[in-house]
Structures are given as structure tokens and as C-alpha cells.
Amino acid sequence: LHVFLPLFGRLWFNAQVMTEVPDPKKAKRPKKLPIPPEGPNIWLQLGVALAVFLVLSAGYSVIRQYVLTDSEDIALSQLATDVRDGKVATIVVEGDTINATYKDETKKVSQKEGESSLTETFGNYGLTSDQITSAKIEVKDQGGVRFWFLTLAPLLIPVLLLLGIMWFLSRQVRGSGMQAFTFGRSRARMVSPEDVQKVTFADVAGAKEAKAELVEIVDFLKNPKKFIQIGARIPKGVLLMGSAGTGKTLLARAVAGEAGVPFFSVSGSEFVEMFVGVGASRVRDLFQQAKKAAPAIIFVDEIDAVGRVRGTGVGGGNDEREQTLNQILVEMDGFEPNEAIIVMAATNRPDVLDPALVRPGRFDRRVMIDLPDRKDREDILNVHARKKPLGPDVNLGVIAERTPGFSGADLANIMNEGAILAAREDRTELTQYDLIRSIEKVMLGPERRSHVLNKKEKEITAFHEAGHALIASVLPYADPVHKVSIISRGRAAGYTLKLPLEDRRMQSQKEFMDDIAVSLGGYIAEKMIYDDVTTGASNDLQVLSALARDMVTRYGMSEKIGTVAIDAARGRTIFGNGVEGNELSQEVSAIVDSEVKKIIDSAYKTAEDVMTKHRKVLDAIAHQLVEVETLEREEFEKILIANGIVPKKKEDIEHAPLA
Numbered sequence: 001l002h003v004f005l006p007l008f009g010r011l012w013f014n015a016q017v018m019t020e021v022p023d024p025k026k027a028k029r030p031k032k033l034p035i036p037p038e039g040p041n042i043w044l045q046l047g048v049a050l051a052v053f054l055v056l057s058a059g060y061s062v063i064r065q066y067v068l069t070d071s072e073d074i075a076l077s078q079l080a081t082d083v084r085d086g087k088v089a090t091i092v093v094e095g096d097t098i099n100a101t102y103k104d105e106t107k108k109v110s111q112k113e114g115e116s117s118l119t120e121t122f123g124n125y126g127l128t129s130d131q132i133t134s135a136k137i138e139v140k141d142q143g144g145v146r147f148w149f150l151t152l153a154p155l156l157i158p159v160l161l162l163l164g165i166m167w168f169l170s171r172q173v174r175g176s177g178m179q180a181f182t183f184g185r186s187r188a189r190m191v192s193p194e195d196v197q198k199v200t201f202a203d204v205a206g207a208k209e210a211k212a213e214l215v216e217i218v219d220f221l222k223n224p225k226k227f228i229q230i231g232a233r234i235p236k237g238v239l240l241m242g243s244a245g246t247g248k249t250l251l252a253r254a255v256a257g258e259a260g261v262p263f264f265s266v267s268g269s270e271f272v273e274m275f276v277g278v279g280a281s282r283v284r285d286l287f288q289q290a291k292k293a294a295p296a297i298i299f300v301d302e303i304d305a306v307g308r309v310r311g312t313g314v315g316g317g318n319d320e321r322e323q324t325l326n327q328i329l330v331e332m333d334g335f336e337p338n339e340a341i342i343v344m345a346a347t348n349r350p351d352v353l354d355p356a357l358v359r360p361g362r363f364d365r366r367v368m369i370d371l372p373d374r375k376d377r378e379d380i381l382n383v384h385a386r387k388k389p390l391g392p393d394v395n396l397g398v399i400a401e402r403t404p405g406f407s408g409a410d411l412a413n414i415m416n417e418g419a420i421l422a423a424r425e426d427r428t429e430l431t432q433y434d435l436i437r438s439i440e441k442v443m444l445g446p447e448r449r450s451h452v453l454n455k456k457e458k459e460i461t462a463f464h465e466a467g468h469a470l471i472a473s474v475l476p477y478a479d480p481v482h483k484v485s486i487i488s489r490g491r492a493a494g495y496t497l498k499l500p501l502e503d504r505r506m507q508s509q510k511e512f513m514d515d516i517a518v519s520l521g522g523y524i525a526e527k528m529i530y531d532d533v534t535t536g537a538s539n540d541l542q543v544l545s546a547l548a549r550d551m552v553t554r555y556g557m558s559e560k561i562g563t564v565a566i567d568a569a570r571g572r573t574i575f576g577n578g579v580e581g582n583e584l585s586q587e588v589s590a591i592v593d594s595e596v597k598k599i600i601d602s603a604y605k606t607a608e609d610v611m612t613k614h615r616k617v618l619d620a621i622a623h624q625l626v627e628v629e630t631l632e633r634e635e636f637e638k639i640l641i642a643n644g645i646v647p648k649k650k651e652d653i654e655h656a657p658l659a
Contacts, residue, residue, distance in 0.1 A: 056161055072108045079110045080125035088135040093118050100135075198257035204250055205383045206376030206408065210367045214238070214255050217342060221259035221295050224340075235365035236332055239303075239358065240346040242369030245409030248346035251369070252299045255344065262293040268305035268345075271324045279306070279324030287331045287341070294340035303345040307357045325354060333361045371407055373503050374400050380408050384415040391429040399435050402482065404503050406442075414438045440483075440497070445490025453486075453493065458626060460526060461486045461494045464536055466621035467525025467611065468496040471518045473640055473647065474610045478514040480648040484621070485630040493536060501648070509557045512547060516603035517610075519544040524607050525618060548599040549592070558595040566592070617643040 079100055082088050092099040098110045098118070112121045118139075122132050201211055220227055220234040227234055240248040256263030264286060271279040290296045300306075310322050332343055345363065347353065357363060372380060377400035385396065403411065417438035422430050441447075453461060465484050472478040479498040486494040498518070523537040551557040553566050566584060584592070611618060620639050624631060631639075637647040 052165070056158075072106070074108045074110050076110050076112060076121070077125060079108065080122055080127055083122065083135055084127055084131050086134055090136040090138065091118070093137070093139045199250060199253040200257045201254050203383065204247060204254050205379035206372040207247060207251065207369050208376075210240075210251060210369050211254075213365065213367045214251060217255055218258045221261055221297075221342070224295075234342070236341075236361065237343045237345065237363035237365070239350065239363040239366045240344065240369060241350045241366060242348060243371060243407060244348050245407030246369040246371060247408045248369055249299070249301055250408075251367075252297070252344045252346065256297050256299075259295075259297070262290075262296040264290055264293075264296060264298045266298070266300055268300055268302045268307065271306050279321070280327035283324060283327040283331060290341045296341055298341060298343045300343065300345040302347060303357075304347045304349045304352055307345075307347075307353050309352065309354050310356075325357070329356055329362065332363075371405060372411075374404070377403055377406065377411060380411045381415065384412045388415060388419055389429045391431045393432045394430060394435065395432060398432070399439070402436070402439055402499055404500055410442060413442050417441050440489065443497075444492060444495055448488040448490075453488075457493075458486060459622070460530065460534060461536065462622040462625040463525045463529050463618070464522035464534075465494045465496050466618050466625060467521035467523075467607075468518055469521075469621060469636065470525075470614055470618050471521035471607050471610055472496070472498050473645060474614060475514040475517060475606070477508070477511040478518050480633075481636055482633045483631065484625060484636055486625050487629050492539075509551070509555075512551055512555075512557070513599070513603055513606070516544045516547060516600065517607040519547075520600075520604050520607045521611070524604070524611050528608075528611055528615075544600065544603070545596070548596045551599060552592055552595045558599075560591050560595055614643070614645070617645060 076098075079088070079098065082100070082102070083091075087102050087104075088100050089103045090101045092101075093112075096111055096113070098112055100108050100110065102108065112118060116124075118137065119129075119132060201215075204211065217234065217238060224234075240251060242248055252265075253263065266286065271282050286298065290298050306321055306324050307328070308321070308325075310325060343363075350358070350366070358366070378396050381396040381399055399414070403414065406414070414435065415438075418430050418434040421434045421437055422428075465486055469481045469484045472481050479500045481496060482499050483497040484495075485497075489495060519540045522540055523533060526533050526537065552561055556563040556565065566588070617640065620643060621631070621636070624635075624639060628635075640647055
């Protein structure tokens, strides 16, 4: 105990000291940082070490007593009697220890007096000289390795064991301390120019305008003198804006691949921690690494996680996110500007960014990446089809036509899902049918053929989908129908696939009205045929209600409300220009509700008139769906033509009057 307790106390003291994190820069941060959750539990390990020490010490004592020695201890008087009786063959004297070997080859050990010889000791027990010499006596000097080992082992083994446990624990504690010391280090991932998997502009299809803007960045990194000589200053920051999946991160990697410079990639959320000052420290470390590797590119993905508008008052003056943003602003355009470092960032929420972040001198070049048009979609599909064996019937132009509004990520997913479908059926090539099915899988989810409807539900679903398809085919501003099915897919019991004949950037009021009428088609068909409605129209009602309210409050498509966007800020951050609540009076809210209902009632009347006029077509479509479950565009248009309805063509859209 007098050895173990001081060492135990010293180890506990070291464990407490190692968790202290000195700050050489004396930045404002907590005095102590706790050991990360994945670090060791020092108290648990000390308890385990103590238990192991006690068990091993007890085990060593038992082993030394019963295993390491094969001799029996006897009294000196008994040994003298055995010598007198001639039972002892040899006697070996080592210091005060007498090792006797009997004639029957048994071994026994005894102890003599320290100050007397063996002859004198046996003489005291009444043995004569002849009796003593009847056994062979050998005297050895006390010493040698075995002597010192047996003498020091009871002391050294526990001490060495304790030192080993302390060394192991100190390494664990030191590792935790090192984690605490590196808490403020940047976690950016660097892609070197020699990376064999680097991306170039050839791997990015579409986004022609965005690539043209970024070519100048690449040219500056390759030939900076050309710009410096004429007095031009390359933008310090490039902000990539666009919807999710449009290829913002891919374009940033392509810039690094084309320029052949180090590329530091980090997410905006990786800067934010619960401890004040950690995010700013990581920003400083990131820019220091980039300066050492300059010229270089720093790419911050989802920068809106840390770059939102400041001054909200949340978290007080030491708000960690604001401190991190301040450090980014200083690094980009402070007293020490970075001439050979270009910062690229991506976000799909540019409206929530702090004005100081997007001003000239920081992110002074903004590149907008739109959703691809039909030609760009075909190019993107060709890029993702490079390593996939395509069958002779594959026409990627048709796939591009059937995917309006799809992003580059969606198109990549379509090609991947098509390959999975082909592999599932043990085929070595992708067919057009695989890609068509993958479009529906990406849009709606996988087929649920195990979700079998009973006969009544199947008929209701058929008339519901027939109602959508009929209204979309008759109204002039609705998108044409490409497919109608009553096979469950995703959360839908059935679906009507409507796709525009060409890409649109704007929608008119008449197109909105026809869309609302199409959404009401299933509800009206159920009510007309069964004089009842089901829950199958719940999603349709939600969609059309939201669209009608947007027409009134955002798009100025209401006579009473007029050209006032009373809900234009919906969806923005509440800290953009102060907290924005519902500031409408009860009278205006009542007018909005009245106008929304007026729009829906007008569309309802339009859809009901079409349904009444073309009741035979509704029945024909529904009965055919009950039989075959799915109608493709060609089969559906044959039913329309047979009942006197002319299907829509691209020429009809091009020559339609402007709404």
C-alpha cells in the first residue's frame, strides 16, 4: 500500500492535468474541454487496473507456494530423526536452507539456525559423527541468478506490473489530451492534383453558362500573370447557387481538376461546435493549410449552415456560428488578403446569406446553375451511360423528353436504377423498357404488386385515374397524358403520368386553372359514379389547395387581392429582415379564403362539365384500366380518338394563344 497509493494518486493527478487544454492565443473559449465521448473512462480503467493487480498478486503467491516448489517443508527435529534412521541420501545446505533428498527420492526442505553449522545443529539433536556422515552432505554458497530471482521476485513482479498498467493508462490519457489539443484543427479533406479520380469539365454535361464562368477561374490559376499584367483581379470567391442535385459540388471538383491545384473540401456544418471559438479556429487552420499549398481552392459545401444573417441576438455576443462567420469574412477579405486562394461555396438558399458574405470582394461572382433542359438532360444521360452496356433499342433522347424538371442527380439515379433492374432480371444490357420503368420508380417509388386491391377498390381507383386522364386530355392548357395505371407504386394506389411536350420556365393563370381542374378529376369521377367519395383524393386536394392559395397570395391572380404579394416571404428565414409573422388582418384573411374557394369552385365547375359531356370516354378508360391495369400513351390515345377526342400535339402547344 505504501508503494501503490502514492503512485495511484499521481496517476489520478496526471489524468486531471491532461484534460486541461492550454490556449496559446488566449482566445475566448472555455477553460476546460471535456474528454470526447469516444475517449477512455479514467476511473473505470483505474478500477480495472487495481482489480487486475490484486488478482495477479494473489495468483503469484499461490503459484509460488504450490506450483513452483515441489518440496515438502518439515521441522528440523524430524529431519534429524530421519538422518539417524538412515532415510536421507543427500543433504544440500544453502545458507540457512537445508534441502534433503531421501532414499525414496522424495525431497524435503527445512531451516537451521543461522549462526550454527549443520554438524553443530545435528549434534545438538544427539546425532553422532557416523550418523551424520551416513548421508552425503554438500554446502553451496548462497547466490546466483536463481537466488536473486527468488529473493526479489515477490517485490519486483508487483511493481513491474503496476508500472506497466500505469504506462498503458498514461498512453490512453495522453491520446485524449491530444484529441483535445487538436479540437480546433480543420477537418477539410484535400484532393491532390495527382488524384487518378479527378473530375474535369468533360465529366460535367449541361450547365454551359456556369462552365463558361468557371473557365476564367481555371485560367487564372494556370496563368495568373495574364490577368495581373492588365490590372485585373480575379474574384476571390465564387458562389454556386442552384437547386439540389444540379451539380454544384461536381462543378467545383471540375475546376480543381482542370486547374491542377490542391482542392480542400469541407462542409459548412463541420465548423459549428458547441464550444465558442472552435469554429473560428478551424477556419484559421483551413486557410493556413491552403496558404501553404497555394495556389489552391477551398470549397465550402452548404455554406448557409454557417453563413446566415447575423444580428439575431440568439446565443448572445458569443454565438459560435457568428464567430465562425466573422472569421470567414476576415480570411476572405481582411488585412491579409489571399491572392492565390479561391474560395468556392455552394448553397440552394442564397436568400438567407449574410450581406457581408456576398458583397464584392468576397463572394463577388455568383454562378446560377439551373435545372437542365431537354438537350442538357440528354447530354447528362450520355455521360452516365458511358460505363453501362446499352441495348440497340435505347434512345436517350426519348428518356430526356420524359424527364422534364429532373436534376442531374435524378438522371444519374435513373441510369443506375435501370442497370439494377436489368441485373435483377439476369440481363447483360440495358433496354429502353428498363429506363422507362426507372423513371417511374424515381418519381413515384417502386411497384407494390403485393398490394392487391379488391374488386370494388380496383374499380374506384380505375374511375379515379380515368377522371384525371380525361380532364387532362380535354382542357387545352393541361399537360398531355403519357401513362395511366392502377398498379400501386410508392404511396399511391394508382397514378396518371402527365408530362409537358416542352420545357417551361413560366406558367400562366389558365395553366394553373387547368391543373387544379385535373387534380379535381378523380374526386369528381368518384362522386359522379358512386355518389360518394373516398380518401384516395386527399393528396389531390392538398396540392390544389396550396396552388390556389399561391395564386392569390403570391402571383397576383386574384381580382379582389390584386397585384399584392401578401405572402411573398413565406419559406424565408425568420431572421432575414426580422421575425416575419402573419400580419394579415382578419378581413384580408377572409378575402383570401374567399378567393381561394372561388378559384377551386370555378375549376370544379369546369371539370364537372367536361366529365358530364364525355361520360362515355370516362367509362371506356376505366373499364380498360380494370382489364389491363396500365395504359401507355399510344393505347390511351386510341381510346380518345375512338370517342372523338383529338390528342394534343406539340404543334398545338406552340400555336396556342398566350394566356
